[in-house]
């Protein structure tokens with residue numbers, strides 16, 4: 083460069099000029115006003131579409147053919163016709179039947195109805211991805227279908243739902259451009275107007291693309307944030323308790339602050355450091371005595387009208403078919419209050435099915451079951467005949483029958499503490515602070531105080547089953563049903579679960595236990611019932627049925643079990 087003379091590069095100047103113009107379009111309030119219209123349409127339509135989509139998804143999952151068929155038809159037509167035509171139809175055809183919408187409302191209605199069809203399938207997929215045992219466990223705790231959906235199913239389904247919904251939100255934001263067909267003055271439409279005046283196609287559309295990219299980035303960040311929150315593998319801890327309560331499900335896990343008493347009782351049961359053997363032994367003894375006291379308190383919680391030793395569960399001629407498979411062929415069983423009854427029998431003999439009929443997780447085809455004189459799941463119909471009740475969840479909660487499952491069925495998105503608190507707070511209306519205190523004591527009683535804040539996937543099988551027992555106990559049950567509680571456990575973990583069950587039996591809990599643990603049956607059961615092919619073959623005290631069975635079928639079964647042991 084010579085003195086005072088500047089060499090001007092025309093290409094650089096052109097590029098600079100273009101870039102400056104491009105920046106000005108990026109900042110154009112005219113274009114941003116269009117972007118705002120697109121955002122509004124997307125936000126409203128997505129919200130409405132998701133709500134309607136949830137309803138359609140539930141309809142699609144309904145066993146009622148008509149309801150299911152109506153939802154299928156809606157989804158079929160909506161997904162099968164171009165959205166452009168749907169918008170034109172709403173804008174031009176509906177006025178003939180007196181439904182006239184302005185451009186913006188037409189866009190919102192059109193996008194919502196279209197999105198509902200797509201959301202329905204995404205939500206249905208999410209719901210189906212949640213293991214059925216989650217809703218079975220919720221039902222056994224007395225949770226109704228909507229509570230189960232809100233608290234248990236949807237929070238877990240979100241993980242599968244979110245990527246699809248994120249995708250759809252971005253697609254919809256971009257697709258709002260087709261709303262220009264009904265004169266919605268959104269972003270693409272506005273950029274076309276500018277191009278129509280100045281012909282600067284590339285500059286204007288480059289700026290428009292940047293605006294779209296910015297909006298899409300916000301959606302992508304929101305999606306990533308939401309996915310992180312619903313990631314079951316991740317322990318995210320923050321003080322978002324109020325937010326969680328407001329939403330009805332957890333966005334983050336709260337730190338439990340155990341009370342001093344519970345900690346003292348529980349601290350040494352599992353893994354905590356101890357300075358001396360003496361203090362460890364003392365703490366363990368204190369914890370053991372606290373758990374005994376707690377179990378006894380639960381057993382005697384209410385003045386049960388059925389005195390100890392009197393019939394509490396009475397099953398008469400219970401029959402149940404699955405299609406052509408006659409699973410229960412007339413089971414009679416009476417269990418007295420405080421009694422421990424063990425059901426033995428070969429695989430497929432109907433033990434688990436029978437257990438599930440007691441708390442009406444399975445309806446019976448024939449026969450009657452009463453608990454404390456009440457028909458669970460039935461109410462008096464015309465003429466006093468029992469008929470299925472419409473308020474099954476309430477009936478289950480009132481009956482206070484708890485169940486422990488073979489595969490634990492803990493709620494995967496809730497910590498051990500939250501699992502135990504769920505039914506008392508949501509079903510029985512116990513204040514959260516009180517439920518929390520009891521839950522901590524229960525976890526201490528089963529030796530898991532130090533794991534209160536852990537999600538189920540971070541616990542061993544034995545620990546999960548003990549949480550499941552604590553959860554079942556939190557509703558102060560009158561009867562506890564155990565469905566092969568140790569079958570899914572490694573042999574070295576079986577003892578810790580049976581230990582808790584022994585303590586419960588000692589405390590006087592009425593228990594019906596399906597198990598293959600012959601030693602447990604011999605030591606703990608008051609009575610052993612042997613079932614085969616859907617009927618009771620023989621029953622009596624363990625020393626009779628196990629050590630001296632009278633029926634050939636029982637003898638054969640025990641020989642096979644002992645041989646395998």
Ligand SMILES: Nc1ncnc2c1ncn2[C@@H]1O[C@H](COP(=O)(O)OP(=O)(O)OP(=O)(O)O)[C@@H](O)[C@H]1O
Nearest residue numbers: 404407409427428429430431432433434435436566
């Ligand atoms: N929901 C269901 N639908 C159809 N058939 C079922 C269902 N549940 C159980 N069955 C069938 O009923 C029969 C009895 O099953 P059940 O689980 O009650 O037996 P079980 O004695 O508990 O066996 P196991 O010890 O192997 O668990 C089996 O033939 C099983 O296939």
